[in-house]
Amino acid sequence: MTKYEYLKNTPLKQAVEEYIEALKKAGTTYKTETIATADALGRVTAAAVYARRCCPHYCASAMDGIALMSEKTFGAAENTPVILSSEDYKNIDTGDPLPDKSDCVIMVEDLIEAGGGKMMLHKAAVPWQNVRKIGEDICKGDMITTSFTVMTPSLIGAFLAGGVFSFEAITVPKIAIIPTGDEIVDGSKEELKNGAIPEFNSAIFSAMLCEWGAKAVVFPIVADKLELLCECIEKASRENDAVIVIAGSSAGRDDYTAEALKKSGTLVFHGIAIKPGKPAVLGHIGNVPFVGVPGYPVSGIIVMEEIFKSVLPLLTGRRYENAPKLQARLTKQTVSSLKYKEYIRCRVGFLDSKAVAVPMGRGAGIVTGFAKASGIFTIPQSSEGKQRGEDVEISLLKPLDELKNSVMIVGSHDPLLDEVADILKLTGSGVEVSSSHVGSMGGITAIKNGEAHMGAIHLLDINSGEYNKSYVRTYFPKDTAVLIRGVGRIQGLMVKRGNPENIKGLKDIAEKKLSYINRQKGSGTRVLLDYLLKKEGIEAVSIYGYTREEYTHTAVAATVAAQSAQAGLGILSAAKIYELDFIPLYSEQYDFLVAESALSDERVKSFLEVLNSDIFKQRLERMGGYTFESIGQIVEIG
Incomplete structure (x- = not known):
């Protein structure tokens, strides 16, 4: 070979x-061509451009009023007004040429009619007041702009004012x-x-x-x-x-x-x-x-x-500005080889005015990840990586204001997070949702380390059978976090439409040696699967595909729909998206862990308001598989 x-x-x-x-x-x-100024928005000048006429090219009135020789007003004051006869002045409008034997304009607001065409003044004029002089804007021969300038609306106006109706531009x-x-x-x-x-x-x-x-x-x-x-x-x-x-x-x-x-x-x-x-x-x-x-x-x-x-x-001929940069604290260790300069996509958010960066998946084919990323940081060719908690320089892919207005949610995946994000957009709240799907335990870790506003969790206590409470008690013994009730969900097996393998439960997958697609370690769905396997006396090694992992419910559903796996554990709404059959196995609670200090944050408040809204519930009812008992309320941990 x-x-x-x-x-x-x-x-x-x-x-x-x-x-x-x-x-x-x-x-x-570059190449050049002559183009019309009126059509030049966004084009680039190939050479310096000079005015071909003065603007204005005559002395012009800057106001509506009267034109006259200023000396006729000398001595006018509040107590000694000057009376002008109709022969002393000429009426004039803005832009009119200044008449001969006139050197100023008095605006109409300063005139008092005295009858018979006479005007009374209480203030003297000065020579050339309210007069636009020849070349006041630009004089013939003056440079309007330099080479390699991008044409803006105001530059188009300046060119036309200076008599430049066409010019040499760089060809696109x-x-x-x-x-x-x-x-x-x-x-x-x-x-x-x-x-x-x-x-x-x-x-x-x-x-x-x-x-x-x-x-x-x-x-x-x-x-x-x-x-x-x-x-x-x-x-x-x-x-x-x-x-x-x-x-x-x-x-x-x-x-x-x-x-x-x-x-x-x-x-x-x-x-x-x-x-x-x-x-x-x-x-x-x-x-x-x-x-x-x-x-x-x-x-x-x-x-x-x-x-x-x-x-x-x-x-x-253009100059391209570098993306805005900021320093952010890394929430996860990021390992790299010494062979390359590596580009890492991340989500960026602000917690107590401090920027944090959550690294995203590195797959070179994941274009949607690039679209959702809010920044990129690099690992130098000579470095083995960046440590968790280390400050890194982020090149921003999204506006800074958008990042500052984002509520950061780390933890378990559910399509409802996207629905909340869309509703926040539609209501004009200005609040964005930045969610990172790293599993429920990842959500707990993020809140514990001050790396997110909210953690999305659905963790089963295999001893008590309850969801989430025992984990909050264990990881937050000093009540530094609050559990907000989210939604009830049905977890079940997603299988091909028509269920051709006649799957009724996990035993069928093990006994028939069917292919399975799992969720990642630390996810609530993975914890639930292990609990159900133990409860039914099924060894994990008997599930073909147990070590094959995906990070979202929709990714599991997509894998089953593509017939790359015959079954996967997930939620009903994901199964419906891909028109899969669904075999219910367990009812669970998908809640939100919120740092106590973040409860008063306006971004968190906006998220919780949507959670309690009718439009949100209507959307989830259409998706299927959700219940809303006590949604948005603080859960008593005990």
Whole structure:
């Protein structure tokens, strides 16, 4: 078997600097065109722009009133008013040219009619008062703006005022995006066969390019054939200002991006010391930049942000601001290798004005995780990771005000959290919900360590059969946290529609050796499963799939629906989403643990108000499997 290797594992900073230098030597630069000023919003000036006329180009009245020689008003005062005859002045409106033999304007509010066309003044005028002088705004020949300036509404007005009706602008660069892969299919198709991967990376990258002032040109999907890819990138490089190839950049047998580039142009780097994003390919075809991005969407986004965005100023003339940053305390140890600079997504929230960061899953293919993340921190290439409680620098992905207005909920997953978040949005409360699904024990730990406002928990005491109370007594003996009643839920087995295996309970799964999908350790559902197995005398090792874990009820349901597992324990609302059969096993209580100090927090209050609302209950009734007895009330722990 052929051994595939990356050409390099170059540090990011070095790779970007050397790549930009290589592009400059290849002659990569922007193009220009003449455009109409009125249509120039968001465009970039290619050169300094100078006024072609004065504004105003005549002496103009700045007020409605009368124009006259100021000397005729001298001596006017409160006790010695001056009377003007109709021959002493001329009526004038704002913007009118100043008449000959006039050097000032008195606004109408300061005039007192004295009859017969006469005007009485109690205050003397001064020369050139209320007069817009020639070139007051700008004079012919003055520079209105510099090169590489992004046109704003006010600049458009300034250009037109200065007689600049068209100007030389940087042409919006066209960036070719070429999706590749035999397994890739049109992402707009609703029905997908197993093995078919929907193509949506091009939509993500197109939107990013639009934000950066470039235009995407998406090519049809190219199969994994070297000659087809070579043909496509040659065409793309002739017709566009840069080329991005999606996938085929790794070291597999059908990964042809680097090889195709070498046939058509120059390969500068293959393999960057970042994770995700290592298999990036950097080069150029003549003076046209070429970037091969990995097929996993998060990897691609990182390469676009960290590499392609750094190259783009050569084509757009723009400066791109770095994301706002802040320091936040890490809630979980994050381990990394020494080989790469690693990018970790996280959720950020504020507790007592202190920012905390909850690390999220690192999968390079989890694009929804990127969309939900509120920030990113990095682990340097030379570091083994970050410790829990350590301050890290976060590059924000969401507005700071939104993060400050977020209620942080850590713990067990339930779709109802999303429903609360949506209702808060609809009511215009300004409060956001930031939820991290780490299991019920994770919720208890977060509250105990001051890392969340609320913990979502459903933990069964296998001795007493009650939910949550004993855990609060054990972990919060000094009453530093309060338990708020949430909802009752039905837990049961989710199975394929029609229940073809005739599953009645957990014994059937063990005896028939059916495949099972479990929840992660520390989750309330995992605790319940262990309790039920023990109660029925079933060994965990007899459940095929016991060690196979998912982090949410909907992920378990999706796995069963895809027939990747034959059963999984979860809640009725998740089963209904995926049209699965549901075999009820146990009634449980899903509650909210709140730090006592957070009870008076307005964000927590807003969350609890929604919890008690009719619209929330109506939504959960439609979802099915919930009860609302004493919802929102403080539970007596005893």
